[in-house]
Amino acid sequence: MTDHQEKPTMADENLSPGNIAKALDVSDGKVKKAIKDLGLEPAAKRGVCSFYAPDQVAKIKTAVGA
Numbered sequence: 398m399t400d401h402q403e404k405p406t407m408a409d410e411n412l413s414p415g416n417i418a419k420a421l422d423v424s425d426g427k428v429k430k431a432i433k434d435l436g437l438e439p440a441a442k443r444g445v446c447s448f449y450a451p452d453q454v455a456k457i458k459t460a461v462g463a
Contacts, residue, residue: 411448431460
């Protein structure tokens with residue numbers, strides 16, 4: 398088995414902006430700016446945390462140039 402705690406994957410799960418930043422190896426600020434600039438709405442919310450779907454992560458990745 399692999400340890401999923403090391404680096405988040407962009408497989409079939411929704412990711413928070415912080416986890417997207419870690420997966421893309423960019424700053425949280427860049428990810429949050431890309432989300433705002435792209436006008437993305439979260440695919441899911443848990444409390445105050447927003448989570449984005451893999452297809453949204455692909456758009457964010459393009460926007461931050463990762």
